[in-house]
Amino acid sequence: MKLFYNAKFYSMKHENDSFAAALVDNGIIKEIYNTIPELTDIEKIDLQNLFVYPGFIDTHTHSFEGGLYSMGANLEKVATLEDVFSILSETEPVSGKIFAFRFDERLVKEKRFPTASELDKIFPDIPVILRRVDGHSCVINSKAVQSIDWDIPLPGNFNGYLSKRENGKAANWFHRNFDDESILRIYQKAANIAVNRGHTTIHTMIGDGHSNTKHYEFIKNNLHRFPVEFILYPQITDVPKALEAGSPRIGGCVLADGSFGSHTAALSEPYSDEPGNYGSLYRSSKSWNNFIQNAHKNNLQVAVHCIGDAAISQILAIYEKAQKDNPKDLRHAIIHNELTTEDILDREKNAKVSVIMQPMFDRLWANPNGLYENRLGKERTLRTNRLASIYNRGILLTGSSDWYITEMNALKGIDAATRIHNKYERLSAYQAVEIYTKNAAALSFDEDQLGTLEVGRQADFVCLQDDIFTSGSIAEIKIAAVIKKGCIKIHNEGSSHE
Ligand SMILES: [Zn+2]
Ligand SMILES: [Zn+2]
Incomplete structure (x- = not known):
């Protein structure tokens, strides 16, 4: 005692x-x-x-990538491509590969990504991946191009930039082939970062969006080694595999769409800076329906990455149908839930959907002339990250970092939630702590163990x-x-x- x-x-x-x-x-x-x-x-x-x-609970992290990239090059503070090259030339490979992350082409003087041949000059023989800040596009060098087994050949004028499916393919290749000991070391590193920032539990996405649960089972069997509790999401759409692995949930950042930064988030009205471009829905409603109905039938909680209003609406319609046909308390989740309408929020409330959000996205991107205003215009920017509208409806709202995308740091998230750029969408400090404690515990059905004292x-x-x-x-x-x-x-x- x-x-x-x-x-x-x-x-x-x-x-x-x-x-x-x-x-x-x-x-x-x-x-x-x-x-x-x-x-x-x-x-x-x-x-x-x-x-x-x-203890704080971060309800959405990519801890493997976060732990891995913490040994790579963080490009969030670069001002020019020269800065990028100078940081890269001092970066050590991890498992024979170079990892760089948080690059934002809008914030460098040249307003562009580096090219494959520029990266080749520093690393002719080691594969390099440089990920955009949102993770939805990247640049790779020629060594990586040669090493990855592409489904369809890259175009002749390829200069290193990848988005959509090819971005996922490249990232998956870079994250493969770590031995067990390295995997454990990376998760240990992630767990240490988590606890140092005040977390006692973190939700983490495992896997590449396909059907491999090997990594999931390995971490599940080693949970006792870590100083924080990991809540695991097999990031797959194969329901039998998730059941076989004994998971109560399925999904994570399985993508209904991409991101605003990469012009791939699915919108009901076109991008302000690219008229005619509505982004894209990555999968058909039919394929989402098969996956989600099957998961619902088998009592799995589902989580899906949705950024734009068209993607949110697509997934929500399927959650609504599942819930209408067969009401259950599964707390299916929409991750990000960035651009919404009054109608979407009412529907989320009625369908008992939970939303896993990142207050730091607002801090980083909702500023005047920032990314959101650029991509979406002023009116739609007011409809991003609507924490108060969501909280006040009684929708289960939880806070998270989407680490490696933003720093895993609940205090920064709580702070950002109280200072949302649209003042009508701010939470009180108490409400902001709730989304990282009590509400976060409810997301994983742990409200009887965690989240309150x-x-x-x-x-x-x-x-x-x-x-x-x-x-x-x-x-x-x-x-x-x-x-x-x-x-x-x-x-x-x-x-x-x-
Ligand atoms: Zn994510
Ligand atoms: Zn995501």
Whole structure:
């Protein structure tokens, strides 16, 4: 038994509910106290006036890519292609390949991607992949072109840039052929990053959108090794395979469409900067219907990546039909849910759909003259990332990073949710914490174990030096300690964090 005391514990059961000490036995909260109790013969842990919340839950990450790319080249701060080349020339290969990510051609002086031949000058013999910030397009060098077994030959004027299916094909090739030990090392790295940012549970997508569950089963058998709990999504559409692997859910970033940045998100009205281009629906409604109806029949929770309103509407129509024909509490999810209408949100509410969103997308892309305004115009930008409209309807809304796309950092996500560019779509700080705790727990049907601090719940705590609910700069709050099932996973002395 351990007593954690001398802190302000926010239960997250309802607003302003707090207590002063918690008795923990075997990883579970046994008792809570409003004043510090006189207990003898137990371990006592003084939390030194910290502010304690349920451990953060990030409900959408690509942890394998995130862990892998953390050893590669992060291009988010480059200003010119010269910067890109100079970072790349100092990047070490991982498993014989060079990984670069978070490149945004809009933010470099040249306003373009590097070419394959430019990459060849630095790496003539090592395959290189440089992924666009949204992950929906990339550039590869000639060595990679030669190494990948293409279904159809690349065009004669190919200069290294890939989108849609070829982007997926290249990324999958780069993520293949890691031995078991490297895979574990990469997940360990991801888990350490997660816990350092205050998370005690993270949802992670596993697999390449096809039917291979080998990686899923391997991680499932090694979950006990990691300092955080991973909630696994077999990123496939093969229902029998998911059932065979014992998964309660299926899908992830299986793509209904692409992204705004790559002009591949499916829209009901054309792109503002490319009149005539509506983006594209990646699969027919018939094929989605076969997959989703079968998953629903077999009680699997489904999650699908949908960015544009046309893609959201396509998947939602199938969720609605499944739910109408055979109502179940499966909490099927739309991941991203970026561009919506009043009608779409009402339909999501009625179909009991959950939405897994990324507040940082708004912070990065909804600024004046930013990506959204450029691609969608001002009016539609107001209809992106509508957190308050969703929350107020009572739709199950959860927060996430889509790491490696944005940093896995719940405090930054909470901060972004309270500062959505469209002021009518902002959450209060309390609501923003809910989407990373209580709501996030409900997404995986873990609301009886995780997401609130109550007797009988898991003792998963994130201990902060400042109070999220009164802080003026949430993203800057220092994480003092993270406790998972009653065990201290990180403990930062004073304000020396990072
Ligand atoms: Zn994703
Ligand atoms: Zn996605």
